[in-house]
Amino acid sequence: MTTVLVFLDHAGASLAKSERELLSLGGTLGDVVVALAGDADQAYLDGVGSYGVEEVYRPDSGAVSDVLVAGKAAFLTEAVRVSGAGILLLGNSHEMKEIAARVGVRLESGVITDVVALDGDLTATKADFAGSYTVSCRVTTGVTILTVKPNTFEAVEAGLPSAPREVQIPVEIPPAVARITGRTDKPVSGRPELAEARVIVAGGRGVDGNFGPLEDLADALGGAVGASRAATDAGWIEHSAQIGQTGKTVSPQLYISAGISGAIQQKAGMQTSKVIVAINKDADSPVFEIADFGIIGDLFTVLPQATEEIRKRGL
């Protein structure tokens, strides 16, 4: 049976949804072991164990988290070697992609990013060139290293919590690395992380500085708020909310686009969403080409009506 190494870098109080998805996907491919970079309490480790994971690899020093990517790449390379893994699964953030690339170079192995589907023979599906092409590809050299988009694979129900065995991995941090000199906690919004959210309400230039109606709808649906670059560049919302080619890539179950024209660079970050609803007052807007449902109208009329109806129905 193939050993599948899943890299978890979150280590919060409980497993994030994207982490449960990775563990579930791993379970369909072989025996799952985990490499864990951050601090983790027993409840978190028990959660990992509830996915049938019997072994967790951890770096022998906290130094891997004091430097950017290089430390985690060094740790992960060793974890692959020690575990004998044939498949390595990571999340799909920019950081994870860079770590995957570095591990790929160290192990002379192929890397596929942005994976949205996987066949039994490990043929992966991904969108390329800002979403213009859907590509099927397979790693033919070394370990199969895949970065997997959140919300594309189902997270299975966990079993009973159980403590996995912990294995310390000696890690040598390369001397020429960028060191982290300080950290600031993100303000807590109470909304889900953009990359993790099942529902996203995204606004563009049409919002004209007022994200209030989008936030109301997002809260009614338990979703996150995203934005086009026009909106983040205007300073109406923080840059971390940007979706698209130079922003985040998201694949929620429902993406509500309001006052966004649907430029190719915006589409690149959201077109693998399961259902896309577009609200735009211009009937010729290109966003309607990729929308499953389109509403031609003023977002300041449409969104409050939708929010009111959803709250009334208790959805």
Ligand SMILES: Cc1cc2nc3c(=O)[nH]c(=O)nc-3n(C[C@H](O)[C@H](O)[C@H](O)COP(=O)(O)OP(=O)(O)OC[C@H]3O[C@@H](n4cnc5c(N)ncnc54)[C@H](O)[C@@H]3O)c2cc1C
């Ligand atoms: C290298 C590069 C990278 C880029 N990366 C990104 C990226 O990551 N993400 C991204 O989003 N863009 C990116 N862009 C920018 C992209 O090309 C577009 O300029 C941008 O997406 C436009 O944002 P928008 O749709 O909000 O604005 P616009 O194109 O101006 O569209 C605004 C829309 O709002 C509609 N509207 C106006 N008022 C209302 C109303 N009251 N109700 C309903 N609809 C209304 C209008 O009809 C219009 O369709 C990138 C560009 C380049 C060159």
